[in-house]
Amino acid sequence: MFKRLIQREPALDGGEHSQHLIVLRDVKKVYKTDAGDFLALKGIDLTIDKGEFVGIVGKSGSGKSTLVNMITGIDRPSSGEVYMNGTAIHHFNEGQMAKWRGVTMGVVFQFFQLLPTLTVIENVMLPMDFCNMYSWRERQDRAMELLRLVDVETQAHKLPTMISGGQQQRVAIARALANDPPIVVADEPTGNLDSRTAEQVFQLFAGLVAQGKTFLMVTHDDELAERMSRVITITDGELVRDSAPVALEMQES
Ligand code: ADP
Numbered sequence: 001m002f003k004r005l006i007q008r009e010p011a012l013d014g015g016e017h018s019q020h021l022i023v024l025r026d027v028k029k030v031y032k033t034d035a036g037d038f039l040a041l042k043g044i045d046l047t048i049d050k051g052e053f054v055g056i057v058g059k060s061g062s063g064k065s066t067l068v069n070m071i072t073g074i075d076r077p078s079s080g081e082v083y084m085n086g087t088a089i090h091h092f093n094e095g096q097m098a099k100w101r102g103v104t105m106g107v108v109f110q111f112f113q114l115l116p117t118l119t120v121i122e123n124v125m126l127p128m129d130f131c132n133m134y135s136w137r138e139r140q141d142r143a144m145e146l147l148r149l150v151d152v153e154t155q156a157h158k159l160p161t162m163i164s165g166g167q168q169q170r171v172a173i174a175r176a177l178a179n180d181p182p183i184v185v186a187d188e189p190t191g192n193l194d195s196r197t198a199e200q201v202f203q204l205f206a207g208l209v210a211q212g213k214t215f216l217m218v219t220h221d222d223e224l225a226e227r228m229s230r231v232i233t234i235t236d237g238e239l240v241r242d243s244a245p246v247a248l249e250m251q252e253s
């Protein structure tokens with residue numbers, strides 16, 4: 001069952017959704033609050049293809065994280081559809097979602113979210129353990145290789161609290177890459193980094209895109225956004241601007 005979900009095969013749902021890596025159709029999200037229902041996403045239609053480097057920009061509170069959470073499956077739409085490689089992830093239960101996400105998607109959070117009781121290298125090995133990817137021996141080697149890639153291998157056996165914020169974010173990136181996911185999603189990954197570290201992280205992401213990964217990144221930084229292949233602007237829960245829809249239409253035909 002699990003294997004089936006990750007195969008890049010004809011869609012379970014068939015049709016148009018299977019042609020694209022990520023498809024959102026009329027996605028709405030309602031948050032229940034004490035003050036009543038709040039419509040955080042007002043019907044988002046969005047298509048993303050393999051190899052795109054997509055920036056998501058917009059004011060604070062506009063719905064960027066909510067949108068990203070629909071794509072990662074961390075949260076569910078109130079209505080509408082989300083397809084990945086033609087698979088309807090909005091129909092997954094929690095267990096299916098967690099396993100599927102573990103091999104399909106690397107997620108980098110703004111505040112890193114490393115497990116404080118595990119060492120750096122244990123944090124990076126965790127997704128491999130969870131999805132039972134690679135042999136135990138390979139897991140260690142692979143985790144160390146990823147820590148080397150993000151230049152924190154000397155910190156491997158420390159606890160996250162003993163290293164700097166910039167280093168913690170790099171560890172979080174290494175963790176996101178643990179299972180070599182085809183898609184990486186990062187919600188303001190450079191928001192808490194100094195500009196030099198932010199640039200290094202951006203370069204790392206650009207390198208992953210060059211290797212064929214698909215990358216979505218929420219950012220406040222317009223200069224960074226301009227360097228991505230496509231920029232989507234969210235305002236009050238609506239997609240108000242997309243720099244690349246025309247190019248995509250052309251790819252389809
Ligand atoms: P952004 O990431 O663009 O800053 P968010 O997606 O976090 O925006 O939030 C969009 C809107 O939804 C904001 O008005 C926020 O206050 C509201 N919101 C986000 N999460 C919740 C929640 N769990 N419950 C209620 N309201 C929420």
Ligand code: MG
Binds near residue numbers: 064065066187
């Ligand atoms: Mg946010």
